[in-house]
Amino acid sequence: MTTAVADAHDAHDEHHGPQKGIRRWLFTTNHKDIGTMYLVLSLIMFFVGGTMALIIRSELMSPGLQFVHPEFFNSMTTMHALVMVFGAVMPAFVGLANWMIPMMIGAPDMALPRMNNWSFWILPVAFGILISTLFMPGGAPASGWTMYPPLVLQTGDAFPFLIFAIHLLGISSIMGAINIIVTILNMRAPDMWLLKMPMFVWTWLITAYLLLAVMPVLAGAVTMLLTDQFFGTSFFLAAGGGDPVMFQHIFWFFGHPEVYIMILPAFGVVSEIIPTFSRKPLFGHDSMVYAASSIAFLSFIVWAHHMFTVGMPLTGQLFFMFATMLIAVPTGVKIFNWVATMWRGAMTFETPMLFSLAFVFLFTIGGFSGLMLAIAPADIQYHDTYFVVAHFHYVLVPGSVFAIMAAVYYWLPKWTGHMYNEKLGKLHFWLSTIFINVTFFPMHFLGLAGMPRRIPDYSTQFANFNEIASIGAIGFGLSQLVFVWVILTSRSGAKATDRVWEAPRGLEWTVPSPAPYHTFDTPPKVRVAQESFE
Amino acid sequence: MNADAADRRKAVRRTTIILVAIALAFYLGFILMGLLRA
Numbered sequence: 001m002t003t004a005v006a007d008a009h010d011a012h013d014e015h016h017g018p019q020k021g022i023r024r025w026l027f028t029t030n031h032k033d034i035g036t037m038y039l040v041l042s043l044i045m046f047f048v049g050g051t052m053a054l055i056i057r058s059e060l061m062s063p064g065l066q067f068v069h070p071e072f073f074n075s076m077t078t079m080h081a082l083v084m085v086f087g088a089v090m091p092a093f094v095g096l097a098n099w100m101i102p103m104m105i106g107a108p109d110m111a112l113p114r115m116n117n118w119s120f121w122i123l124p125v126a127f128g129i130l131i132s133t134l135f136m137p138g139g140a141p142a143s144g145w146t147m148y149p150p151l152v153l154q155t156g157d158a159f160p161f162l163i164f165a166i167h168l169l170g171i172s173s174i175m176g177a178i179n180i181i182v183t184i185l186n187m188r189a190p191d192m193w194l195l196k197m198p199m200f201v202w203t204w205l206i207t208a209y210l211l212l213a214v215m216p217v218l219a220g221a222v223t224m225l226l227t228d229q230f231f232g233t234s235f236f237l238a239a240g241g242g243d244p245v246m247f248q249h250i251f252w253f254f255g256h257p258e259v260y261i262m263i264l265p266a267f268g269v270v271s272e273i274i275p276t277f278s279r280k281p282l283f284g285h286d287s288m289v290y291a292a293s294s295i296a297f298l299s300f301i302v303w304a305h306h307m308f309t310v311g312m313p314l315t316g317q318l319f320f321m322f323a324t325m326l327i328a329v330p331t332g333v334k335i336f337n338w339v340a341t342m343w344r345g346a347m348t349f350e351t352p353m354l355f356s357l358a359f360v361f362l363f364t365i366g367g368f369s370g371l372m373l374a375i376a377p378a379d380i381q382y383h384d385t386y387f388v389v390a391h392f393h394y395v396l397v398p399g400s401v402f403a404i405m406a407a408v409y410y411w412l413p414k415w416t417g418h419m420y421n422e423k424l425g426k427l428h429f430w431l432s433t434i435f436i437n438v439t440f441f442p443m444h445f446l447g448l449a450g451m452p453r454r455i456p457d458y459s460t461q462f463a464n465f466n467e468i469a470s471i472g473a474i475g476f477g478l479s480q481l482v483f484v485w486v487i488l489t490s491r492s493g494a495k496a497t498d499r500v501w502e503a504p505r506g507l508e509w510t511v512p513s514p515a516p517y518h519t520f521d522t523p524p525k526v527r528v529a530q531e532s533f534e
Numbered sequence: 535m536n537a538d539a540a541d542r543r544k545a546v547r548r549t550t551i552i553l554v555a556i557a558l559a560f561y562l563g564f565i566l567m568g569l570l571r572a
Contacts (some may be wrong), residue, residue: 013546111546111550112546112550174557178550178553178554178557181549181553182546182549182550182553185545185549186542186545186546186549187546211537211562212553212556212557212560213556214560214565215557216557216558216560216561217560217564219561220560220561220563220564220565221564221569223561223565224565224568235568235569244572246568246571250564252569524545525565
């Protein structure tokens with residue numbers, strides 16, 4: 001089957017390859033080109049957001065004000081979050097989806113290729129607008145990524161640009177989500193039944209539904225902020241009869257599923273990698289699908305755990321507390337299944353597997369601190385402290401970001417046709433893993449000791465742990481240069497085989513490496529492909 | 535274009551329209567909720 005598919009590709013490429021020069025990237029409708037652009041943009045934004053993180057950590061290296069004004073510090077925390085969430089993590093997963101989903105389900109391309117091009121090209125414009133606010137009178141937005149009114153309404157000239165940028169990011173995400181759902185529902189190869197789909201495709205299908213449901217909610221919330229500021233409405237202004245707490249409810253109705261938007265595709269990636277390097281099929285594939293669906297459903301009914309301190313009836317606190325704790329059940333199913341997949345497997349520890357294993361361990365730490373935060377009476381103490389910062393960074397960095405890195409190492413040979421430098425990959429892994437813990441683990445102690453988040457200065461009692469965290473952050477930042485070097489030099493590595501690894505499963509490994517510009521013009525036979533792996 | 539491709543095209547269009555409608559409903563619905571509460 002591999003040969004048949006390869007021949008078909010070769011023949012097709014002679015007639016219809018990519019355009020030359022810049023036009024290829026501007027006007028491309030090819031899912032692989034668009035996936036590459038998403039991934040490159042994501043890497044650039046990762047470094048932009050990382051630079052902001054280093055400014056934050058430099059300021060916090062020791063007590064007292066050293067490098068930046070407090071207002072600029074607040075802008076840095078706000079912009080770091082917006083850039084990392086909307087510019088680094090989400091586009092990276094959309095890039096992976098673009099590259100891999102059509103190949104994994106045996107489709108020739110995404111269902112709506114022109115819209116795919118638009119989805120991508122809106123993003124650089126949105127980030128151009130967002131980053132330009134750093135140079136505007138009044139400075140960049142500084143109210144935190146949550147944009148709570150009335151604080152956010154004090155933003156200077158940057159305010160309408162912030163709102164416009166958020167709208168553009170939302171439109172891009174919604175178009176991307178629609179494209180992914182339509183592709184998965186309509187473009188699968190014959191015999192690729194829903195429950196046969198790889199976990200990465202499944203988790204992305206669920207993620208796309210989440211995106212479709214919550215990005216419009218964020219857009220609605222910021223539209224109301226805009227009309228409150230410029231059109232005399234009082235949706236969130238207490239003086240006009242509005243309710244600022246309503247914004248918090250609406251924001252977190254978006255914000256909590258957003259967390260799962262950033263972690264479900266990571267679950268999918270890890271569910272692809274662990275079986276490959278354990279040389280066993282994924283344990284409990286169907287239960288993983290149901291667990292991911294349950295997590296997605298529960299993510300809609302837990303939003304107010306972010307707002308326990310705002311004041312709510314006891315019954316409300318109890319509901320949101322128990323509903324949040326319930327998420328540990330399907331998450332536990334996933335962790336159990338990954339461990340069971342590895343159990344008695346013939347495991348090897350190449351870079352993607354190392355990142356996946358670190359994901360399982362360190363994401364679990366983030367999950368446990370999440371459980372602690374879910375306990376309403378305890379959360380009153382933890383709220384707005386560095387404990388929260390430690391929690392969500394454990395979920396997002398060794399969680400989402402490590403999964404993205406694992407995915408890049410796993411599929412890079414399929415994209416470039418060459419093996420990356422394994423030694424440097426492992427060096428990148430160990431440096432990242434050590435420094436990420438040096439950075440974020442002390443933040444638990446800082447939070448429990450009472451250090452508030454989003455402040456440029458602090459009491460001297462917090463000095464030591466802050467210094468350790470800042471050294472860790474600088475180390476983690478520098479370690480990522482190794483990642484860039486590995487990617488840049490990957491084309492000089494040994495030629496990759498079509499299957500790349502010893503025991504991968506899935507249609508993407510049946511096409512040549514590098515994957516031809518067009519794949520599966522003729523739908524593949526899924527059963528034949530599966531038998532070839534048995 | 536063969537019959538299969540035409541059917542698939544129709545299905546793609548139908549799914550897209552439904553999903554766009556869902557997104558718009560969430561967007562307008564939440565603004566309407568704000569209006570009713572304000």
